[in-house]
Amino acid sequence: MPKRQRAPTNPLEVANRKTDDEFITDYLQPDAGNLPPGVQPWTTAWTHPKTGTEYTINLVRVENLSEPDFSACFQLIEQTSRTDYENSTAGWNAKKKTIEMKSPGLRYILVKEKDTAALEGFTSLMPTYEAGQPVIYCYEIHLQPSLQGQVTTGLAPLLINFHCTIATNLPPITKVMLTCFLANQRGLNFYSKLGFETDEISPVPRLLRYGKLFTPDYRILSKPVWAGGGEGAGAEAEAEGEGGERWGRGVGSSDSCWRCEGVGDGDGVRV
Numbered sequence: 001m002p003k004r005q006r007a008p009t010n011p012l013e014v015a016n017r018k019t020d021d022e023f024i025t026d027y028l029q030p031d032a033g034n035l036p037p038g039v040q041p042w043t044t045a046w047t048h049p050k051t052g053t054e055y056t057i058n059l060v061r062v063e064n065l066s067e068p069d070f071s072a073c074f075q076l077i078e079q080t081s082r083t084d085y086e087n088s089t090a091g092w093n094a095k096k097k098t099i100e101m102k103s104p105g106l107r108y109i110l111v112k113e114k115d116t117a118a119l120e121g122f123t124s125l126m127p128t129y130e131a132g133q134p135v136i137y138c139y140e141i142h143l144q145p146s147l148q149g150q151v152t153t154g155l156a157p158l159l160i161n162f163h164c165t166i167a168t169n170l171p172p173i174t175k176v177m178l179t180c181f182l183a184n185q186r187g188l189n190f191y192s193k194l195g196f197e198t199d200e201i202s203p204v205p206r207l208l209r210y211g212k213l214f215t216p217d218y219r220i221l222s223k224p225v226w227a228g229g230g231e232g233a234g235a236e237a238e239a240e241g242e243g244g245e246r247w248g249r250g251v252g253s254s255d256s257c258w259r260c261e262g263v264g265d266g267d268g269v270r271v
């Protein structure tokens, strides 16, 4: 007799199996009228405060992302950040970036101009375990230059706040985490303004085998969020997660800029 499929019990695994509609209902708008201070309710529309141009906002998991949307996201990364990659130890590798961007379960939040349907920005994320901590990992956030500038638009904080909303509504997660190149001063300034700080797992310079000095060219940042899961929820689910499926892993030798793996082992660091 075939083995019966076990329903997942780990909250992160459950979250990663949800459809996009379920994910939005359960983690982006479960209690829209009663959100803690600073937590942003989900919205599918945004209007530029100065130009009045209207934009749509959609959440879609990577398996449902159309090829044109994927290409538009890829091109935006290339446009805004290729130089940072090229100047880093990891370099720019389109093939590896593509594999990382197609990590199973990754969710994209796409911002498109309503009239033209052109992609103007996006962020991507996954509930996952990083160094044993349950987190929402923000893989990417990129805006077209014309939409950058908080004073001008406020779009980037809106997108980051969606990450915080999901984290808030998905115990045992208590933080949003991301990786930023040290060369990206604008990015670092932006995250700092929003309350991100260097996470305890962020690598520091260290001497590797054979006396080679490893100097990280990126920083892991995190922001704690209000935890709705109750005391003890974190430890419990973390223990469960250790033995279960680890979402976001096994993607091969991703040179993820924004999802660093192997942080602890010095020469295994990837950016």
Ligand SMILES: CC(C)(COP(=O)(O)OP(=O)(O)OC[C@H]1O[C@@H](n2cnc3c(N)ncnc32)[C@H](O)[C@@H]1OP(=O)(O)O)[C@@H](O)C(=O)NCCC(=O)NCCS
Pocket (backbone or CB within 6 Å): 080, 081, 141, 142, 143, 144, 147, 148, 149, 150, 151, 154, 155, 156, 179, 180, 181, 184, 185, 186, 187, 189, 190, 193, 258
């Ligand atoms: C990162 C990003 C999403 C932030 O959005 P944004 O709308 O530009 O954010 P803000 O303008 O609110 O914040 C940027 C801060 O950096 C400052 N800044 C602007 N240009 C800068 C520059 N060239 N160097 C350093 N700081 C700069 C801004 O003044 C602002 O700080 P202030 O409000 O104290 O003045 C956006 O800049 C972007 O898409 N960048 C390209 C992709 C990227 O780097 N993604 C992040 C990868 S980790």
